Amino acid sequence: MLEEVLGFLEPPRPESLMLDCTLGEGGHAEAFLGRYPGLRYLGLDADPEIQAKARERLAPFAGRVEFRLGYFDELLAAMGEGGEPAPRPDLVLFDLGVSMHHFVEAGRGFAYSSDEPLDMRLSPEAPRSAAELLAEEGEEEIARVIFEYGEERLSRRIARAIVEARRSGPVATSGRLAELVRAAVPPSYRHGRIHPATRTFQALRIAVNDELGRAERGIARAAGLLAPGGTMAVISFHSLEDRIVKRLFRALAGKAIPGSIPGPAEPIPQVGGAGSFELVTKKPVEPSGEEAARNPASRSAKLRVIRKLGDDVAAGPAGAGRR
Numbered sequence: 466m467l468e469e470v471l472g473f474l475e476p477p478r479p480e481s482l483m484l485d486c487t488l489g490e491g492g493h494a495e496a497f498l499g500r501y502p503g504l505r506y507l508g509l510d511a512d513p514e515i516q517a518k519a520r521e522r523l524a525p526f527a528g529r530v531e532f533r534l535g536y537f538d539e540l541l542a543a544m545g546e547g548g549e550p551a552p553r554p555d556l557v558l559f560d561l562g563v564s565m566h567h568f569v570e571a572g573r574g575f576a577y578s579s580d581e582p583l584d585m586r587l588s589p590e591a592p593r594s595a596a597e598l599l600a601e602e603g604e605e606e607i608a609r610v611i612f613e614y615g616e617e618r619l620s621r622r623i624a625r626a627i628v629e630a631r632r633s634g635p636v637a638t639s640g641r642l643a644e645l646v647r648a649a650v651p652p653s654y655r656h657g658r659i660h661p662a663t664r665t666f667q668a669l670r671i672a673v674n675d676e677l678g679r680a681e682r683g684i685a686r687a688a689g690l691l692a693p694g695g696t697m698a699v700i701s702f703h704s705l706e707d708r709i710v711k712r713l714f715r716a717l718a719g720k721a722i723p724g725s726i727p728g729p730a731e732p733i734p735q736v737g738g739a740g741s742f743e744l745v746t747k748k749p750v751e752p753s754g755e756e757a758a759r760n761p762a763s764r765s766a767k768l769r770v771i772r773k774l775g776d777d778v779a780a781g782p783a784g785a786g787r788r
């Protein structure tokens with residue numbers, strides 16, 4: 466959704482600062498830096514391998530790009546601490562989730578179609594791998610993770626199969642996990658539109674990297690840092706993420722949160738007064754039919770955009786979400 470993002474995020478000044486919380490391989494960064502010759506860019510990513518790729522790709526823009534390595538919620542929380550002034554970006558972008566690099570090249574077991582160590586950590590600093598989670602947790606907790614983060618209705622059956630399988634040796638590779646999920650589900654499920662292990666893999670990745678908690682804390686913190694008049698765009702890839710973005714944006718804009726959306730896990734952090742916001746997109750923007758056909762991985766993407774009207778104008782948004 467590059468064109469859509471470019472359309473919504475227009476720098477208000479030639480030397481505006483853009484904060485890209487999920488720099489990845491630098492695809493969005495390259496497009497923005499190429500289009501706006503005065504734009505300054507701050508790119509965050511948890512993954513050192515992917516950051517090295519972005520550094521190479523963005524070398525032509527040296528002097529205008531700064532890189533920070535770490536989980537974005539932690540990096541954003543530390544900004545403005547220790548006497549350093551916090552950046553006040555005019556533009557903020559979150560393109561949540563993982564990149565093709567993780568599925569195809571990383572060798573960390575993100576894909577059910579490969580046989581690699583079952584790691585799934587975006588950052589080597591993350592406390593434990595997916596294999597360790599499956600070795601250490603009980604059947605109940607494994608089922609909860611698969612149900613909540615994978616929205617997998619056969620979570621109990623899959624968790625039972627994992628716990629039985631680990632008695633004969635650790636579930637330590639993506640190949641072994643994919644095979645045992647396949648064997649655990651009924652034959653009808655094996656011939657569905659997606660591989661039967663798709664949801665289980667998504668769930669583990671989310672749990673290992675605390676993706677939902679980090680998204681919630683990171684987006685809230687970035688909203689506080691955003692300069693008055695600034696715009697923030699968030700692209701999510703599954704309904705769990707989109708629900709978080711929708712809820713946070715509505716709370717920031719002082720709108721009622723629909724009953725179908727659960728309240729925030731934590732109160733929305735107040736950062737020097739979160740300020741007042743307006744929703745730029747009332748409904749999420751989805752990829753065009755042409756883009757979805759060209760890039761099937763983009764099919765489930767949803768883009769939401771919010772604008773900050775001013776700092777401290779309304780104290781309301783913080784904690785405005787239902788608990």
Ligand SMILES: C[S@@+](CC[C@H](N)C(=O)[O-])C[C@H]1O[C@@H](n2cnc3c(N)ncnc32)[C@H](O)[C@@H]1O
Nearest residue numbers: 487489490491492493510511536537560564679
């Ligand atoms: C979908 S990719 C971004 C692609 C990027 N917009 C581009 O154009 O190349 C998401 C990136 O965010 C990173 N990421 C995901 N969650 C993160 C988090 N909580 N903190 C920091 N980086 C994160 C991943 O490592 C991945 O590189």
